Amino acid sequence: MAPVKIGIVGAGMIGGTLGRLWLRAGHQVRFGTRHPETLQGVIEEEPTLASAGSAEDAAAFGDVVLLAVPLAAVPGLGPSIAPFVAGKVVLDASNPYPDRDGAVATEATEHPGGCSAWVASHLAGAHVVKAFNTVYFRTLEEQAHRPGDGLGITLAGDDPEALATAAALVRDAGFAPVMVGALDEGRRVEPGTPTYNTGMSASELALALGVA
Numbered sequence: 001m002a003p004v005k006i007g008i009v010g011a012g013m014i015g016g017t018l019g020r021l022w023l024r025a026g027h028q029v030r031f032g033t034r035h036p037e038t039l040q041g042v043i044e045e046e047p048t049l050a051s052a053g054s055a056e057d058a059a060a061f062g063d064v065v066l067l068a069v070p071l072a073a074v075p076g077l078g079p080s081i082a083p084f085v086a087g088k089v090v091l092d093a094s095n096p097y098p099d100r101d102g103a104v105a106t107e108a109t110e111h112p113g114g115c116s117a118w119v120a121s122h123l124a125g126a127h128v129v130k131a132f133n134t135v136y137f138r139t140l141e142e143q144a145h146r147p148g149d150g151l152g153i154t155l156a157g158d159d160p161e162a163l164a165t166a167a168a169l170v171r172d173a174g175f176a177p178v179m180v181g182a183l184d185e186g187r188r189v190e191p192g193t194p195t196y197n198t199g200m201s202a203s204e205l206a207l208a209l210g211v212a
């Protein structure tokens with residue numbers, strides 16, 4: 001797709017990996033963390049396209065925002081980034097892990113719409129798409145732009161335009177989108193489900209999930 005501004009809230013394993021892939025595709029990326037000074041390396045790799053600041057800076061910068069922080073950080077971040085992401089596409093890579101996220105993981109898992117609907121409840125007005133939560137970051141690094149049947153990335157969301165934008169960014173990063181359904185259908189691709197972290201291709205995922 002034509003170059004867009006992408007804000008990445010959280011620049012660790014998943015945010016850092018996807019940010020680099022989108023930079024290679026020509027998009028502008030601003031990473032947002034509590035320690036932006038640690039991102040000098042990636043900025044030097046792509047000085048005209050990459051920048052770093054706070055979570056709020058990244059949320060304000062992006063026309064599209066990737067949320068890639070541990071889930072336990074979401075309740076604290078929500079009030080400060082929600083005003084900046086209202087009306088925007090937010091790609092939510094979050095997963096609930098009780099060992100890492102404590103009671104927040106249980107709360108998100110027990111939400112009737114699943115983890116991403118719980119995330120969306122902290123980001124009023126954002127068009128949240130569950131994306132990139134199912135694949136280990138090293139697999140993303142190694143399998144981007146592989147020939148043939150691309151590595152599948154599941155997408156779940158309620159807004160058709162947001163889903164189309166997410167699908168385009170999945171392709172630009174080097175993968176193949178698989179539409180799972182509405183945001184609450186994202187429960188089908190959370191930790192512990194059959195296709196989670198299997199590294200399936202798009203066609204294998206579509207078959208396993210029974211989607212087009």
Ligand SMILES: NC(=O)c1ccc[n+]([C@@H]2O[C@H](COP(=O)([O-])OP(=O)(O)OC[C@H]3O[C@@H](n4cnc5c(N)ncnc54)[C@H](OP(=O)(O)O)[C@@H]3O)[C@@H](O)[C@H]2O)c1
Pocket residue numbers: 009010011012013014015032033034035036055068069070071073076077093094095096132133134135136137138
């Ligand atoms: N790792 C994977 O392969 C993978 C794959 C799919 C999905 N996921 C999911 O993606 C999410 C992120 O996982 P990760 O493995 O990328 O985590 P990570 O490597 O620990 O990175 C987390 C990032 O978030 C930042 N951060 C943490 N708290 C913050 C806050 N309050 N405000 C702003 N930035 C904050 C951290 O930087 P500072 O500490 O400097 O702020 C760091 O850049 C999780 O929900 C995870 O389950 C991970």
